[in-house]
Amino acid sequence: MSLIVKKFGGTSVGSIERIQNVARLALKAQKKGDKVVVVVSAMAGETNRLVGLAKKVNPIPDSRDYDLLLASGEQAAVGLVSLALNTLKPFSGRGFLGYQVGIYTDSVYSKARIYKINTQVLKKEIAKGVIPVIAGFQGMDLENNITTLGRGGSDTSAVAIAIALGAQVCEIYTDVDGVFTSDPRVCPEARKISHISYEEMMELAGLGAKVLQIRSVELAAKFNMPIHVRSSFHTGEGTMVVSKKLLGGLEKVVVSGIASDSAQVKFSLQNVPDRPGMAAGIFGALAKAAIDVDIIVQDIPTAGKLSLSFTVSGTDQLKAARVLKKIGGAVRIVQEKDLAKVSIVGVGMQHHPGVAAKMFELLARAQINIKLITTSEIKISCLIDGALEKKAVRVLHRGFGLG
Template identity: 45%
Template sequence: MLIVQKYGGSSLATTEKIRFVAEKIVARKQAGNQLIVIVSAMGKTTDSLINLAKEIHSSPPDREMDLLLSTGELVSVALLCMAVENLGESAEGMTGYFAGIQTDNFHTKACIQQIEPSRVIKELNNGNIVIIAGFQGISSENTITTLGRGGSDLTAIAIASAVKADLCETYTDVEGIFTADPKIVPEAKLIPEISYNELLEMASTGAKVMQSRAVEFAKRYDVPFAVKSTFGKEGGTMVKEISLKEGADVSSVSLDEKQAKITILKVPDTPGIAAKIFSALGKENINVDVIVQNISKENFTDISFTVNIVEVEKTMKIAKAITKELNAAEVIHDTEIAKVSIIGIGMMNHPGVAGRMFETLAKENINIKMISTSEIKISCVVSKSDGTKALKSLHKEFIQ
């Protein structure tokens, strides 16, 4: 059996943990399997590298940031190879480039264009355990690129697809995917099986489980995968295609506190204005989430939208330029917000879910600033100070 495994930073945070992971890998190899292992940077290495960069430059260039951040995974590759070889098995470490991961030229959030896995397959056939640096690739301009925060998830799914793996497993510090973050909601329950669509909504609404792009890739190329604990019980959560789920209308609740709201005030209410604003943001690879446009007054309107908090500085710079171009009044931002969401395939067949959500928040005296919906998700933007209370109350209403 050909198995692709991915180990996150918390699983590799110390040399002791790296030795433990090496033992798991070797055991699977000696059971007759071929192993490709994708690794993240150790512990908080990426955060430390970001902080180092900001000590040098207040707004580090993206190209140099990719070069810097890609080094974290290489440390993990080298140390894990050493640990595997110390147990008597042969290992071949690879950068994203040597693994054949080719991307576009968008630094810090590059998209995979194709994977040429011939070198990976050759090493597998030579009997080696292949250990690949996650989170990185090579652009058409032969520069190192990274795949966005959590990009090692995407590396694992993409490699599994490219080599037609029999099994893909992602290992982390929790037992699997829960109905809410168990660190905030102790009553959260393990979900044994979940659909791509549900997990995609969870990942995009703040659940710290998988990179949303990785889930999207898995759905597009139909790559089922398991989310398991590195150090805990066997089992975990299986992620696969599920078109309809009977029973509970809501399967999970999530909270995203890394959101910021941008508002452009007194925008001329004419056709094409929204296109101009969001096209400019799109060209800079900025993902916009919730969008609200107020009712027009005297041919002017206000447009509000949310972005990830790390994009605030870049977004404000673009928004200010657009505000000037459109002769709008001004642009303001608010980082003291959070987005709470309920998610579930069952919502499609259960009317009244939105009403229950809004009533639950009202009972807790939580004001809703913005609302966004899809077939299987309802999100509300609230004050950051109300985020945890909103999460707990919604979990109690729909799941406990």
């Protein structure tokens, strides 16, 4: 008998039929003898609906009340899934909001981080044979305020709960069959990956493969919690995200996947005085406003001035512009939006020089101009015109023989 945390995303609870399906999947696992905990996102479209309403009343709704608003979406889904469970087998489910099962976070609204889960309530329910249905995406700070964990935060909720309860695996149910070598909608030859390391998954997730929130993978890696990404529409195996050590021979593949991320915005700061603390001041202010900066590139200074470029997600553009306005002086700020970041990911990459060169060549041959480049040990990313995103993904997928 083992404990399994099953997380269902928005599409998996997107209709009455799907909610009933979630209840059936949970009870089926319980009948097999497993103990089951369910974590749910808001019904598909609900969070977007709430965000749309919020923006209509307040164009920059980044605050405590915004989190309180958004958290209502998961709450409704929890109620419905638990009610569905109780029809199949009376009172086998019980819904819980973040604060009710002691999911404590810091107070960074909209991007809160979990620091503790009080498992007392959950353990009591599980021991009784109840299937707890928990709202993902939300928690509570020390002052009783509702916080949310950022888009896709339900994955992180599920992994954190799995770790806190010592679950055997955290199953992430989604509307795709698993993790693919690229987005199948963009790249018809994309293949499902059966096993992938936390590190590669982090790069893929961070680069816009929307299957898992990157923080959930970081967390799973830290505590070695296996994640099973699988379809909620059939019982076939999906993709196991596990420690590199467990993968063995599978590491031989150099490039394991292509990811892309649209709606990127590039800020270029020109005439920045070249003195110590300048960059720290700028990025410190952005961090304080909880804006994730992605690629950063700095030129060699000329006559005591330098240029600094960086990218942020399109959703943070307004906020970032407000922060930067305060810099003042002679600094000139240029924004370029509608950009895309395409990336190749693979654990073996660092030992294979020439992978980067091949990537640049493939893009060049396809007439795709590169605006910024950034690399890590297991990935190479290029910022390009957003309109060419799909083309670039297909070119790279074919070029690296992933089909």
